[in-house]
Amino acid sequence: MQEKTDEDIAVQVCGGNSNAFGILVERYERKITRYAKRFLFNYRNIDDAVQDVFIKAYINIQGFDTNRKFSPWIYRIAHNEFINLIKKTGKEPLPLFDPDTLFPYLASNERTDKGLNDQEVKEEIEKCLGKLSPNYREPLVLYYFEDMDYKTIADVLKIPISTVGVRINRGKKILRKIYDKTILKLE
């Protein structure tokens, strides 16, 4: 059973094998919890949010297109659930319309040197997570901690691929400023 792909298991669940859903939960529990802890930094009820993600995934599993990858589908459900939680608590403002999605950007191609400074960036993200707005925090978390490429992130967030690049680049710049200020204060 463990050797089967996520998509195969999803087919089994759709066919009425509810227990097979437990395997999907175990495969994605760590990933979704990790994503939630970083994206919903400073938020309470993270465990409940993660549980709701899996419940919603089960409820809507007949809507999953088995010709596609299961991973972006469940991350999309998690994204919606976490965004709803942010909206509900009202702690962080979320724009109704994002102008970044409007124009094409030239300097937004995916880096080929990914991995060289990743550890450094990851440390910066970890230390300054709460100070980044959700718009920038989420693509950074998905790119550096969930190891997603721009196309997958675009599918999870339903935004243009070039916008993913812009948000990651801008997010990193903002992060560097916040990080440098924090270090200066400490010194």
Place this chain on the structure above:
Amino acid sequence: MTKQFSNLSKTILNKIESGKAKMKPKWHFILKTTLAVLGICLVSLTTLFLTSFVFFSLRQTGVLFAPHFGFRGMAIFLFSLPILLILLSMVFIVVLEILARRYSFIYRKPLLYSAIGIIVLVLLGGFLVSKTRMHHNFFESSERGNFPIGNSLYKDFGRNFGMKQPKDITLGVVVNKMKNGFTMENRNGEILNVVFPHSSPNRDWNFNKDDRVLIFGERIGDNISASGTQKMDEELIFPRRDFRKRR
């Protein structure tokens, strides 16, 4: 696998077994997708209808050809546009963009690209549809009172929706040729005298009886002092049979 993970799996499986979490049936998603596709088709057709109607009205009132007569013609064109219909078409284009963004080939591209793509398709489609007899048939039906829903829209080619018939543009059919002009009949059955002042660059006009013409010039009473003319060759402009019935 740690104990915590197993607990979450167990909790979720318990909820499923107890019926607290119920899977939505397949038909729910098929219905949702079908409704979304139908919505996109309906909005696309409505947008196409409105855009083609704008082209149809602009052609029938002669406004579409006004820019041929220089800056003044361009100004007349811009001021005579059916703003309400254009705004309504834009609202439908926005709705279409929102509906289409559920598909990956749309949302993966910047909004500007997809919006330009939709606008170009709508304009091109609208222009092509306006070249068919569809609006003519609807217009004739509404004139005969057989198209109650369309009466308000088709009345004077969209006058109720902001379409204006500019004073300086007149469409008609040549009735009689005279020494320094001709008489023509407009759509309302009025006989108008068209004269060419000495300063007119169109003094060497060469129209025949029954030619469909567009006259650019100020109308005073039944007289038009033409500063520009254009022969209309398009079969769909100004249906001739309306004239023949009246005459």
